[in-house]
């Protein structure tokens with residue numbers, strides 16, 4: 533649908549000449565996210581204030597034009613792809629820090645602010661913003677909230693929902709609401725959680741009050757390689773059963789481990805099936821005891837080799853490698869389909885084994901990582917972008933993986949969202965559970 537000149541002219545008046553794009557080369561840049569889907573918008577606007585956002589929302593409503601909020605476009609489930617065209621409303625120019633209140637351990641930012649910018653700012657004051665998606669160098673606070681993003685440290689700190697104190701949101705009718713502690717009069721029920729994970733469907737989040745966390749006095753990082761998934765899984769269970777809550781419990785399969793050694797020169801052992809990266813933190817006096825529990829679990833579960841990071845430089849290198857995993861995917865396949873099913877923690881081994889079998893069945897490489905503490909897996913299926921056949925096979929493999937997760941009592945997404953990628957699967961699952969029928973859906 534080509535937008536009428538009248539609408540474009542009105543948008544230009546709302547956001548200003550420098551903040552509107554209609555040229556096809558510019559539109560292309562907003563036609564994809566980090567998934568495999570594309571869709572060209574008719575116009576892109578980059579408002580600089582909440583008043584401008586309200587203006588755009590009202591105009592879209594008046595002319596019934598599709599409208600999509602967008603942060604950095606790092607979404608892995610197609611949630612930021614404008615498949616119906618219309619207006620893309622990018623928030624990247626709304627990136628100001630509005631208030632840093634260390635007495636109350638919180639910061640208020642516009643939601644186009646990049647996650648890492650918040651991290652860097654608060655670190656200078658001895659704080660961290662706990663949600664740390666691997667995309668944090670690019671992804672925005674608004675996108676993180678809309679997807680209820682997690683990260684390496686969510687086993688201890690939880691997803692972003694636990695770190696949002698309040699929001700400013702522009703609703704579809706142009707009304708601006710304040711939630712939680714942003715609503716200084718506390719005049720309404722706290723709707724903050726409702727918007728965490730709402731994937732842009734309930735409103736455009738324009739400001740957020742974030743909870744800050746004091747950096748721990750000391751951090752210990754340990755690494756072990758296991759011959760098989762069972763041993764690694766048992767080590768994880770033993771760590772948790774001992775009442776220890778590590779801040780990270782990351783599992784990487786053999787493909788990833790070998791690729792990290794080859795392409796990022798990381799000091800890992802190529803001999804096992806699984807690498808486990810564990811981080812513990814706390815006061816200096818308690819750290820050695822925590823690390824001893826982890827080491828004991830490695831030994832008791834037959835780790836082939838294990839060690840602790842000897843200093844901050846080695847720790848930084850290990851995390852850089854873990855966070856940069858997506859960067860080496862390009863060496864393994866020209867395209868990737870990344871999923872993020874969640875299963876109960878005691879089913880992780882089974883899920884990873886079944887996923888590997890699916891990889892063999894379709895003849896595709898599957899890189900597997902997992903936030904083991906909360907059962908969130910990230911199988912990444914490598915395929916040849918130029919081959920329609922391989923693309924189809926990757927999609928089939930992906931569907932099978934998600935169905936296995938559901939069968940094991942899990943869900944199709946732990947932190948990347950439903951987007952357009954998993955929409956059909958979710959709907960058919962709800963229909964199977966008799967929530968509604970295709971007929972009732974088509975009548976909506």
Ligand SMILES: Cc1cc2nc3c(=O)[nH]c(=O)nc-3n(C[C@H](O)[C@H](O)[C@H](O)COP(=O)(O)OP(=O)(O)OC[C@H]3O[C@@H](n4cnc5c(N)ncnc54)[C@H](O)[C@@H]3O)c2cc1C
Pocket residue numbers: 565566600601602603604605606607608611612623643644664665666667670671672673674675676677678679680681682683684731732733735736737738858859947948
């Ligand atoms: C290399 C890589 C690593 C990743 N690692 C992780 C990870 O560790 N953990 C994790 O959880 N995710 C991860 N992701 C997925 C992705 O980065 C997150 O989902 C992120 O939160 C998206 O933020 P964004 O700013 O890019 O949002 P976008 O991709 O631009 O948008 C995502 C969705 O949010 C909506 N949206 C964006 N901004 C707003 C707003 N202000 N108000 C309302 N709706 C809005 C959009 O409409 C869309 O539906 C990774 C992605 C990549 C490419």
